[in-house]
Amino acid sequence: GYLKYKDPKQPLNTRIDDLLSRMSLAEKIGQMAQIERSIATPDVIKNNYIGSVLSGGGSWPAPQATVREWASMVTEMQKAALSTPLGIPIIYGIDAVHGHGNVNKATIFPHNVGLGATRDPELVKKIGSAVALEVRATGIPYIFAPCVAVCRDPRWGRCYESFSEDPKVVQMMTQIIPGFQGEAPPSSRGRPFVAGTRNVAACAKHYVGDGGTYKGINENNTIIDFHGLLQIHMPPYYNAVINSVSSIMVSFSSWNGVRMHANHFLVTDFLKNTLKFRGFVISDWEALDKMTNPRGSDYHLSIKLGVLAGIDMIMIPFNYTGFIGNLTSLVHDNTIPMSRIDDAVRRILRVKFTMGLFENPFPDPSLAGELGKQEHRDLARVAVRKSLVLLKNGKYGEKPLLPLPKKCGKILVAGSYADNLGGQCGGWTITWQGLVGNNLTAGTTILEGIKSTVDVSAQVVYSEEPSPDFVQKGGFNYAIVVVGEPPYAETQGDNLNLTIPAPGPSVIETVCSNVKCIVVLISGRPLDIEPYINKIDAFVAAWLPGTEGKGVADVLFGDYGFTGKLSRTWFKSVDQLPMNVGDPHYDPLFPFGFGLETHPS
Ligand SMILES: OC[C@@H]1[C@@H](O)[C@H](O)[C@@H](O)c2nc(CNc3ccccc3)cn21
Secondary structure, eight states: OOOGGGOTTSOHHHHHHHHHHHOOHHHHHHHTEEEEGGGOOHHHHHHTTOOEEEEOTTOOSSTTOOHHHHHHHHHHHHHHHHTSSSOOOOEEEEOOSSSSTTSTTOOOOOOHHHHHHHTOHHHHHHHHHHHHHHHHHTTOOEEOOOBOOBOOOTTSTTGGGSSBSSHHHHHHHTTHHHHHHOOOOGGGTTSOOOOSTTSOBOEEEEETTGGGOGGGOTTOEEOOOHHHIIIIISHHHHHHHHTTOSEEEEOSSEETTEEGGGOHIIIIIIIIIISOOOSEEEOOTTTTGGGSSSTTTTHHHHHHHHHHHTOOBEEOOSOHHHHHHHHHHHHHTTSSOHHHHHHHHHHHHHHHHHTTTTTOOSOOGGGGGGTTOHHHHHHHHHHHHHHOEEEEESSTTSOOOOSOOSOOOEEEEESTTTTOHHHHHOSSBSBSSOOOSSSSSSOBOHHHHHHHHSOTTOEEEEESSOOHHHHHHSOOSEEEEEEEOOOOOGGGGOOSSOBOOTTHHHHHHHHHTTSOEEEEEEOSSOOBOTTTGGGOSEEEEEEOOOSBTHHHHHHHTTSSOOOOOOSSOBOSOGGGOSOOTTOSSOOOSBOTTOOBOOOOO
16 A cells, blocks of 8 residues: 655655654664675565665675676665565665775775865865766665864874865865765755765764874874864864765764763764754764773673764674664663654664665666776876875975976886885775785776876886896986885774885985985875985875876876875974974974975976
8 A cells, every 4th residue: 555655755754754653663773773794684684674784894795796796786685675564775885985995996086185185175076976976886875985084193094084184174075975965955955965876875974083083093082172172173074964964973982081982962962963963873883892891891881872872873783683682672671762763763764765765775777887987087087186295396406307208218117106006095995904916906007107108209117126236227317216105994004103114215215316216105194204305306295096097197297287285284203293284383394285386398
C-alpha cells in the first residue's frame, strides 16, 4: 500500500515523522551503526538494519578494483538494506580527501596544504565537483571530506590535510563543500543539501580543534581557552554549516582534557543548538573504544558518553554486536532517553531523504567514465601549478633562475621524488598510508612532466642519487633536485624534528655545490631547509601534488607563472614551534603569505 515516507512529493519532515513512527528500537539503532565493508555481508546488513557502510583507508572490494567492481559491491549491500521491512537505504562513505584516493586510476589532486596555497576558492569548488563525479562513478554517495582542521603545528602527521594555519584561508576553502554537494538554494542554506546523483554528501572534520593539539601530537590534547577555540578552530564550521554540509565528524582529540567524543557542550549545546547544525554528527573510527584506557575496556560507558554527547552515527566499525547490544540496554534502562535516539535517527534520515537516496539508492552506471577522466586530470594539473610556492629564485645579487628556458641544453634531474608517483601523492592514496614507487596508480611523475615539456634539443639526464664525479663531469647547465618525505597518514606522520630524510640533504649538497640547482620539495608541510637554503639557487615548495606531475614542469619552464602563496609559516628551526602568523614572536624563514611570482615566458 501507499507509504507516506516513500513519497518524494511529501514534505521532508512529513517523510521523517512518518518513517520514524514506524521504526522499532532495533531499526533506529541500526541506522546509527556504520560498519566496515570487510564485514558488511548482506545478512549482517539485513539482520541488524545497518544504516551505513564505509571503506577505511585502503579498503577495496579487490586490488585495483574497477568501477564496476566497486559499484556491484555497493549494489549488493544496498539490495540487502532495501530487503528489510522498511527498506531504508544504506549510505556508503569513503575518504575522498584529495580525489577518490582508495580507487585505482582515480584523479589524485593536491592535498589540502597545497590547495590552501592557491588561494583560489573557485578552483577548489571545481575540484569538489570533479571528485564528486569520480566517487559517484563507483556508486558511492558520501565522503569523509573536507578536513577543515586549522593545523597550528607542522609536527602533526595530518598537517597536509589542513588547508592552512590561518582560519580565514580554511574558511575560504570550505567552498569545496558546495563543489561536492552542489550549491544549496537560499531556502536550503544552513540545512543539509545534496543536489543530486552527480553530487555527494560531504563531512566537515574533525570537530573541533584537531589541528591544535600539544606539539602536534595526533589525537592528543588541544589546550586553549574557549575564546581561542572560537577564534582559531571553530570558524570553518560556521562556513560548513551555512554551506549546508550534510555531516560533521568528531575529532579523536581532546579539548582541555575532555574527549571531543564525550563533549556534550561542544557537540550538542554549541554545534547543534547554537550553530543550528541540522545534519548528522558521526564519530571517528573506533573513537568510542579509544575513550577509555585501556582501549575498549568499558564500551558500555563509551557508548553512553558518546551518544549522550550528541553523536548520531557511530563509525563502529567492526564490533556491531557490542554497539547494538550496549546501546539497546542503555535505552531500555533509560540511561539514554528515546528522544536522543530519535534526534540521531531524524538527522540521519534528513540527509538520506534530502540527497534522494530513497529515490536513487543504486549506482548510476552512466557515470562510470568519470573516474580518472582527462578533464579532471587537466583540472588537477591547474591545481598543481597554482599550489606550487616559489620561495627562492636566484642567489643574492644574481638574476632570477626561473623560469628555465625550454631550450635548456643538458640538464640533470635528481632526487628520490623526481620519478616517484606514490611520493608525490602522499598518504590516503590506494592504501591508508600511501606508497612510494611508480606502480601505484595512473599518473605522471615530475620527471615525465619535465621530459615532455623541454625542447627537443634539450637532454634530460635522470639520476636518483648522483655521485659528485657524475655531477662534475656531466656538463649540465642546470639541475632540478626533487627531494622530500615519504607518504604517511595520521600518527605515523607525527614528527618532532622535521628534517629532510636521507638521502635528500646529501643529494642537495652534491648537486648544488657543482651546478645551478632548483630544489623542489615534496612534503606535507614545511621541513627544515635552513641548513641548505644558501647553497640552493632556486627553491620550490610543491607539497603533495598528486597524479598530475606535469603541473610542476608547467611553471618551472615558464608555460605559466608561479602564483602560489604560503598557507603555512616556514620555520627557521623546529625549536620555534608552534609559530603561526599573528604570533607576537614571529621570526620565520619564509612568512605566511610569502611566494615569489614569475611570468609566463
Ligand atoms: O577512514 C575513516 C576515518 C577518516 O575519515 C578519519 O579522518 C580518520 O581519522 C580515520 N582514521 C581511521 C583509522 N584508520 C585505519 C586504517 C586502516 C587500519 C586501521 C585504522 C579511520 N578514519
